[in-house]
Amino acid sequence: xxxxxxxxxxxxxxxxxxxxxxxxxxxxxxxxxxxxxxxxxxxxxxxxxxxxxxxxxxxxxxxxxxxxxxxxxxxxxxxxxxxxxxxxxxxxxxxxxxxxxxxxxxxxxxxxxxxxxxxxxxxxxxxxxxxxxxxxxxxxxxxxxxxxxxxxxxxxxxxxxxxxxxxxxxxxxxxxxxxxxxxxxxxxxxxxxxxxxxxxxxxxxxxx
Numbered sequence: 001x002x003x004x005x006x007x008x009x010x011x012x013x014x015x016x017x018x019x020x021x022x023x024x025x026x027x028x029x030x031x032x033x034x035x036x037x038x039x040x041x042x043x044x045x046x047x048x049x050x051x052x053x054x055x056x057x058x059x060x061x062x063x064x065x066x067x068x069x070x071x072x073x074x075x076x077x078x079x080x081x082x083x084x085x086x087x088x089x090x091x092x093x094x095x096x097x098x099x100x101x102x103x104x105x106x107x108x109x110x111x112x113x114x115x116x117x118x119x120x121x122x123x124x125x126x127x128x129x130x131x132x133x134x135x136x137x138x139x140x141x142x143x144x145x146x147x148x149x150x151x152x153x154x155x156x157x158x159x160x161x162x163x164x165x166x167x168x169x170x171x172x173x174x175x176x177x178x179x180x181x182x183x184x185x186x187x188x189x190x191x192x193x194x195x196x197x198x199x200x201x202x203x204x205x206x207x208x
Contacts, residue, residue, distance in 0.1 A: 007123050011164045015120065019127035021159045027051055029137050029157025030124055031166065032116040034090045034173050034190055035144035036137040036151040039063065039124065042102045045133035051156045053140045061092050061112035062105050065122065065130040070113040073101040073131075079178040082203030083196060088117035090169075090190035094177040105133060114173060120164045136172065146170040 007015065018028045025044045030037055040047050048060055064070040067084040074080055076095035083093055092114040097106035105111055114134075116122065125132060136144035137151050145151035146168055151160055174189035176196055181204050185193055 007119060007164060011120065011162055012123070014161055015123050015127055018124055018159055018161055022128050022132070026159060027157060028124070029145075029151050029160040030121055031118055031148070031161065031163035031168050032121045033118045033166075033169055034116075034171060035146055035168050036148075037063070037121075037134045038137050038157060039128075039132040039134045041128070042105055042131065042133050045104055048133060048135050052135065052138070054135070055140065057107055059107050059110075059112055060105070060133050060135045061114050062101075063121065063125060063132050063134040064113060064115050065125040066115060069130040070115060072098065073105075073111055073113060074098055076178065078203065079181065079200060082200050083176075083178065084115075086191065086195070086199065087115035088122070089115070090117070090171070090173040091196070092173045092175040092187075094175065094186065110177065112175065118163075118168075119166055120161055124161065144172060 022028055022041050027038055027040045027047050030039055038048055045060055062073060067087050074095040075098050080095060092112050094110050094112045097109055097111040101111050137156060138144045138154060145154055148163055171190040174191040175187040177184040177186055181200055183197060
């Protein structure tokens, strides 16, 4: 997908309104290359739990505009350097949080980070300061929305962005927890785990 999103006038106007909604403490439904998501400002992340009926304490992820933004939130070190090169893409890295990461986004000292590869999601992040608390768009226990119609039918998002003509693929991101050079697969998804393992091992041997 285009990593420098080109957004048409109508979609750009919707993104600008969505950013205003987020700044006022609201929640926005948005498309990604995987499934549809719900987004809130980090200081309003509790709204995501209320809308979804999500279990308190179950972490949400932090979607970031780029790897440089994500880096500020983690003490991931070499593992971050190795695997963040796969962003933008369908990968969520669970890494040790840095002191600058809001505690509500890092239960137990770990934070889940992702850089989506979708023009609307990236434009929303750019308009909203570079990072947002996010989770899949679905009531807890239900499948994540894969289309605008499914997202609309759930009725969770007071403000729902269009997909700008770039549909979600319908397969969630791969989620891995990285501790040193060890990977713990928390969810298999769109990015094959062997790609992550090979990249991490290559980096630890001094490869690119």
